[in-house]
Amino acid sequence: xxxxFLVDGVRYKLYKPKTEEELQEVIKEHYxxxxxEDSIFFDFEPKLRSEAGIGSKPDGCVLILxxxxxxxxxxxxxxxxxxxxxxxxxxxxxxxxxxxPQNRRSIVEIVYDEINRDPFKKALLExxxxxxxIYKFLNDVISTKPSIAIIIDERTTELxxxxxxxxLKAEVTELRTFEREGVGLDVHAHLxxxxxxxxxxxxxxxxxxxxxxKSWEARLEWVTSENRELVQKLIKRVENEFPGISHxxxxxxxxxxxxxxxxxxxxxxxxxxxxxxxxxxxxxxPTKFKDAQQWTKKYKGWFFARxxxxxxxxxxxxxxxxxxxxxxKQSFEISRG
Numbered sequence: 001x002x003x004x005f006l007v008d009g010v011r012y013k014l015y016k017p018k019t020e021e022e023l024q025e026v027i028k029e030h031y032x033x034x035x036x037e038d039s040i041f042f043d044f045e046p047k048l049r050s051e052a053g054i055g056s057k058p059d060g061c062v063l064i065l066x067x068x069x070x071x072x073x074x075x076x077x078x079x080x081x082x083x084x085x086x087x088x089x090x091x092x093x094x095x096x097x098x099x100x101p102q103n104r105r106s107i108v109e110i111v112y113d114e115i116n117r118d119p120f121k122k123a124l125l126e127x128x129x130x131x132x133x134i135y136k137f138l139n140d141v142i143s144t145k146p147s148i149a150i151i152i153d154e155r156t157t158e159l160x161x162x163x164x165x166x167x168l169k170a171e172v173t174e175l176r177t178f179e180r181e182g183v184g185l186d187v188h189a190h191l192x193x194x195x196x197x198x199x200x201x202x203x204x205x206x207x208x209x210x211x212x213x214k215s216w217e218a219r220l221e222w223v224t225s226e227n228r229e230l231v232q233k234l235i236k237r238v239e240n241e242f243p244g245i246s247h248x249x250x251x252x253x254x255x256x257x258x259x260x261x262x263x264x265x266x267x268x269x270x271x272x273x274x275x276x277x278x279x280x281x282x283x284x285x286p287t288k289f290k291d292a293q294q295w296t297k298k299y300k301g302w303f304f305a306r307x308x309x310x311x312x313x314x315x316x317x318x319x320x321x322x323x324x325x326x327x328x329k330q331s332f333e334i335s336r337g
Contacts, residue, residue, distance in 0.1 A: 005178040005189060012178035012189055017078060017153055024059055024076050026175065027151055030190065031062065034151070034173060035072070038065040038128070040121050042111055062149065063111075065128050069141050072149045072171070079154035080302065083162050091148060095167050098146075108138045151175050155193070158302055161251055164214065171196050216249030223273050227316075231271060231278045234321060238269065241325055242332055256328075259337025268335040269328050270303045277316040280324060282331035283308035289330055293323060308334070 005012040017023045027034065031041040040063045060074040073094060077083060097103045112135050115121045122134075130137045148170040152159060155174040163170060173194045180187035211218050220228050231254075238256055239245065247256045254271040255262075270281040283304040284296075289311070296311040304310050315324050 011181040015177045015179045074149045077152045258335040265336045268331040277314045
């Protein structure tokens, strides 16, 4: 059932953004609701990224003036995108770029120029007593380590697994939009759910993630011996049925690629395991996909490019492996090696 938001008896239906850019516009409009009244948002447009030597995303940054000045890197995501491929490389490249003092100086200068062009931003800093030392203030703040603000339209278990790989402290905000029933987005409401997530292992008081969530190898140790044997048989069957593929673990999942490349278009199957069964994700052409036994269920795109339909099915006994291979084969055939 779709989520419904009730306000004084008026129904609002959940609206799913179609693009990250659409979600970014909401963030620009409501950044003070997200980060506080003493915050200033800066869009990391392509020109800024290029001049600052960043090379790729993130989508923006936020200066938080009080109570303790800090800055945050903003990463906007949709839950149906392949989050690992989006978040980890982008944030890692940005952190690497910050190791170069010249890149940090470039960010300071570009942000300083934007403040001088924007009377509202300049007035906010002057109100906080920084009017005569804006450049020094920016230089002091941006010389510190930033945290990450991840804004996503829906919090998922897949995002939770990715968070353990981040090199910086993060704050996750689920930003859900509801449109008024019968009216549309002209009348809407936003629901914000925020959670602070500590960086892996360095901060005191961090809640340790269970060992079995940290890697494929740890997960294999955690499952039953029968399920461990089953997943090993499945990997061997896929390897034998589709010669020339490449495969291996990533985080707590196991990936199969057509050919030797490891891009999104060549990915054709992903294994996920719980205690007593293997779950298999495949991509499908909905006009041709055949599932006579009706094993598969549709899922929001997570592992594969959005142009493909994503499906999942369970395997819990060796007798199911033959049919599992039939389903995997259809994904293999529409992949490009």
